[in-house]
Amino acid sequence: METPHYHIVVLPGDGIGPEVTREAVRVLEAAAEAFGFRLTTETHPVGGAAIDATGDPLPEPVLQACLQADAVLLGAVGGPKWDNLDRAQRPEAGLLRLRKALEAYANLRPVQVPEALADASPLKREVVAGTDLLIVRELTGGIYFGEPRGRNGQMAWNTMRYTREEVARIARVAFEWAKRRRGRVASVDKANVLEVSQLWREVVSQVHREEFPELELEHFYVDNAAMQLVRDPRRFDVVVTGNLFGDILSDLAATLPGSLGMLPSASIGGRVGLFEPVHGSAPDIAGQGKANPLAAILSAAMLLETLGQEAAARAVRQGVDAALAEGVKTADLCRAGETPASTEAVGQFIAAYVRQQTPVAS
Numbered sequence: 001m002e003t004p005h006y007h008i009v010v011l012p013g014d015g016i017g018p019e020v021t022r023e024a025v026r027v028l029e030a031a032a033e034a035f036g037f038r039l040t041t042e043t044h045p046v047g048g049a050a051i052d053a054t055g056d057p058l059p060e061p062v063l064q065a066c067l068q069a070d071a072v073l074l075g076a077v078g079g080p081k082w083d084n085l086d087r088a089q090r091p092e093a094g095l096l097r098l099r100k101a102l103e104a105y106a107n108l109r110p111v112q113v114p115e116a117l118a119d120a121s122p123l124k125r126e127v128v129a130g131t132d133l134l135i136v137r138e139l140t141g142g143i144y145f146g147e148p149r150g151r152n153g154q155m156a157w158n159t160m161r162y163t164r165e166e167v168a169r170i171a172r173v174a175f176e177w178a179k180r181r182r183g184r185v186a187s188v189d190k191a192n193v194l195e196v197s198q199l200w201r202e203v204v205s206q207v208h209r210e211e212f213p214e215l216e217l218e219h220f221y222v223d224n225a226a227m228q229l230v231r232d233p234r235r236f237d238v239v240v241t242g243n244l245f246g247d248i249l250s251d252l253a254a255t256l257p258g259s260l261g262m263l264p265s266a267s268i269g270g271r272v273g274l275f276e277p278v279h280g281s282a283p284d285i286a287g288q289g290k291a292n293p294l295a296a297i298l299s300a301a302m303l304l305e306t307l308g309q310e311a312a313a314r315a316v317r318q319g320v321d322a323a324l325a326e327g328v329k330t331a332d333l334c335r336a337g338e339t340p341a342s343t344e345a346v347g348q349f350i351a352a353y354v355r356q357q358t359p360v361a362s
């Protein structure tokens, strides 16, 4: 059989983006070696780095490279240096344009609390231990993209807008994942106030009734969902919600494993998937070798899975578990008295672990 070959575009971005992406690429290269596939990478600037190089946060050649790749691995964009630019010129605008151009409308954000992290959470161990939920966030619609938008001297305005089709397709993604998991979907909206949420609720209910009646569906208002997520996270299996609510709830959910540095994501829907940690560029710790690379490494595991390299993805996840079990972890996960490992040391540990794995004979 011909050796599979994957071409990955790597967009390190800004702040800790390059630091965590370097470790994710190290682990991907180890996986290719151990599991017998070919991996080539091509690295481009995005966000602030691209603004500095070209004046544009998503230069056209970078976008074209992404559209032609097998997958895109991104670090994070943004930082104080670019905070005073007009909205459309900011690093974040480049990322939003990339998501839209890739038609990556479904953002999958798994949140798990492995045993080794139950004490890293600011919440009680008995509340968080064993949490295993999946946030399915709509990524190319809602208030981040709605028109009209703008500002004048006296006011500013944005539009939260969803079509029936946009809601139905993200609802289907959530129900399909629930089928493969524990069969429960929680849909989050603000239907007691917003028309757009009333439509959201109506369409999610219709997709449930007509296409997935065997699954369980609950509706939550977003304020209550935020409270329930920290009060009793294990009640959730799949959580489906819009762009803004999903953005906020996923950072909130990072308190469950104890750090934003633990949450990976996959953004899918178009031909090319985009894989990136949930966190941002963390300017407060950039350049210090402190950043937790696990969110980026787990995003690389999601990339491998999406490309059909399930065994390699499993080995990467086991490598992450092994690092945590052995206490090879960055400062954000350490309790008093524990010695933190550097970003690089964590990546090296997991790459070495993956290299030792023997693929299952096919």
Ligand SMILES: NC(=O)C1=CN([C@@H]2O[C@H](COP(=O)(O)OP(=O)(O)OC[C@H]3O[C@@H](n4cnc5c(N)ncnc54)[C@H](O)[C@@H]3O)[C@@H](O)[C@H]2O)C=CC1
Binding pocket: 016, 020, 075, 076, 077, 078, 079, 080, 092, 095, 259, 260, 261, 262, 276, 277, 278, 279, 280, 281, 282, 283, 284, 285, 290, 291, 292, 293, 295, 332
């Ligand atoms: N996908 C992306 O590229 C995103 C970019 N941003 C941008 O990032 C910049 C900073 O935004 P913030 O609100 O500070 O959010 P942030 O996610 O960068 O940081 C929030 C807090 O979490 C910590 N943190 C984040 N990732 C970490 C990691 N891997 N290891 C250890 N600690 C970690 C940071 O040190 C900070 O205290 C802004 O310009 C923002 O627009 C924010 C979120 C997503």
Ligand SMILES: CC(C)CC(=O)C(=O)O
Binding pocket: 092, 095, 096, 247, 278
């Ligand atoms: C455009 C990004 C900065 C939005 C964000 O925080 C995210 O996607 O998690």
Ligand SMILES: [Mg+2]
Binding pocket: 247, 248, 251, 278
């Ligand atoms: Mg966010």
